[in-house]
Every structure is written in structure tokens, then in C-alpha cells.
Amino acid sequence: RGPLPEGVRFLPGHLDGPAQEDLAEQLRTIVAEAPLFRPVMPKNGQPFSVRMSNCGPLGWVSDIRGYRYQPLHPVTGKPWPPMPDVLKDLWRELAPNAPEPEACLINFYDGNARMGLHQDRDEETFEAPVLSVSLGDSALFRIGGLTRKDPTRSFRLNSGDVLLLEGPSRLAFHGIDRLYPGTSTLLKNGGRINLTLRRVTKPA
Ligand code: MD3
Numbered sequence: 001r002g003p004l005p006e007g008v009r010f011l012p013g014h015l016d017g018p019a020q021e022d023l024a025e026q027l028r029t030i031v032a033e034a035p036l037f038r039p040v041m042p043k044n045g046q047p048f049s050v051r052m053s054n055c056g057p058l059g060w061v062s063d064i065r066g067y068r069y070q071p072l073h074p075v076t077g078k079p080w081p082p083m084p085d086v087l088k089d090l091w092r093e094l095a096p097n098a099p100e101p102e103a104c105l106i107n108f109y110d111g112n113a114r115m116g117l118h119q120d121r122d123e124e125t126f127e128a129p130v131l132s133v134s135l136g137d138s139a140l141f142r143i144g145g146l147t148r149k150d151p152t153r154s155f156r157l158n159s160g161d162v163l164l165l166e167g168p169s170r171l172a173f174h175g176i177d178r179l180y181p182g183t184s185t186l187l188k189n190g191g192r193i194n195l196t197l198r199r200v201t202k203p204a
């Protein structure tokens with residue numbers, strides 16, 4: 001239990017109910033076009049408990065060959081669907097000086113899914129912030145410092161919460177320790193969706 005790293009902006013309930021419903025509906029169309037896939041760890045081929053998809057020009061994938069961003073869905077071979085305007089608008093509102101986001105990673109958690117402590121460092125640039133939107137069931141989020149040994153803080157992320165990670169927090173270790181099933185009615189079959197918007201390439 002330590003201080004929150006500098007640059008974390010936590011905006012609880014930033015999206016109201018109707019905005020969450022609208023986004024959830026658009027995501028249904030997106031995952032119909034770009035189905036959720038289960039990534040595996042490059043080191044040992046172990047499957048993630050989280051399933052993923054992406055929208056926007058680039059998408060994050062992980063397979064036996066490594067972690068990377070690519071323009072095509074790993075299963076369908078098709079381009080990722082466009083990023084909803086509401087997400088681009090949120091990025092422009094909260095990060096007015098950052099270049100346009102290129103990737104929106106869609107993480108889907110069922111009741112048992114989790115995400116171990118990690119850093120986000122597969123991008124070519126860490127200058128732009130990362131923007132995260134939580135939808136559906138609540139989750140216990142953990143964030144530490146720039147090394148794995150740094151003390152961590154935990155807090156719940158609820159549906160409609162938005163997190164902006166800029167400055168030093170951009171490279172902070174973080175993860176999802178558990179879900180709280182049944183805490184939201186937004187998603188018909190339960191679970192949690194986290195959207196993470198990122199700039200991947202260096203701006204021109
Ligand atoms: C702190 N996702 O996709 S979102 C990820 O809830 C990821 O699915 C988690 O970590 C999730 O990489 C956490 C909040 C978040 C996203 C990116 C960060 C926190 C972050 C990047 C740097 C530091």
C-alpha cells in the first residue's frame with residue numbers, strides 16, 4: 001500500500017448509464033465483426049484467462065511469436081472495425097494534446113478472469129497517455145510503481161469509470177486481481193469489458 005503514482009487520473013462514473021448502454025451496443029456490433037479471441041503467452045503458450053478483440057487501425061495481439069500491434073484480426077484476417085466516435089471524443093476531451101489514438105484493446109473478463117501485474121510497453125512511444133473505460137461487473141484493480149517491487153494500491157473499477165494514465169504512471173505496473181460477478185446489469189450475460197485506448201506509433 002503506497003501512494004498512487006503521479007499522473008493517474010481516476011474519473012469514477014465519468015460515463016452515465018445511457019452512455020454506457022450506447023457503448024455496450026456498439027461493442028456488440030464490433031465483436032460480431034471482430035470476434036473475441038484468446039491470446040496465449042509468448043513464453044510458454046499458456047492461454048490468457050481474458051479474451052480480447054480490438055477496434056481502430058491497430059490491434060494488440062499475443063501469440064507464441066510475441067506481443068505486437070497489427071492491422072488485421074489474427075483469426076479472421078480482416079481489418080479491425082473502426083473505433084467508435086464516442087471513444088475518440090473521450091480521448092480528445094481528456095488528452096487534448098495527444099496525437100490520435102490508434103488502438104482500442106477490448107478485454108473481456110468472465111467471473112474467473114484476471115490479469116497479472118504487468119507494464120504496457122509494446123508501443124513505440126510512451127509519450128501519449130493510456131485511456132481506460134470499464135463496463136459491466138466491477139473489478140479489483142491494482143497499480144504500483146515503475147518496478148515490480150514497488151508497493152501497490154488497490155481500488156475497485158466500476159462500470160462507467162474512466163482512468164487516464166499519463167506521465168510517470170504510463171509505465172506503472174498494474175493488473176486486475178479479481179471480478180465481482182453480478183455487480184452490474186449492463187452486459188446481458190455478465191462479465192466485464194475494459195477498453196484501453198493507446199497511441200502506438202510515433203506521431204509524424
Ligand atoms: C496503468 N487492462 O489491457 S485497465 C491492459 O482492466 C490492462 O483490462 C486492465 O492492463 C483491464 O493492458 C487494466 C487500466 C489500465 C490500463 C493501462 C494502464 C491501467 C494502466 C497502463 C499503464 C498504467
Ligand code: FE
Nearest residue numbers: 118119120174
Ligand atoms: Fe495493462
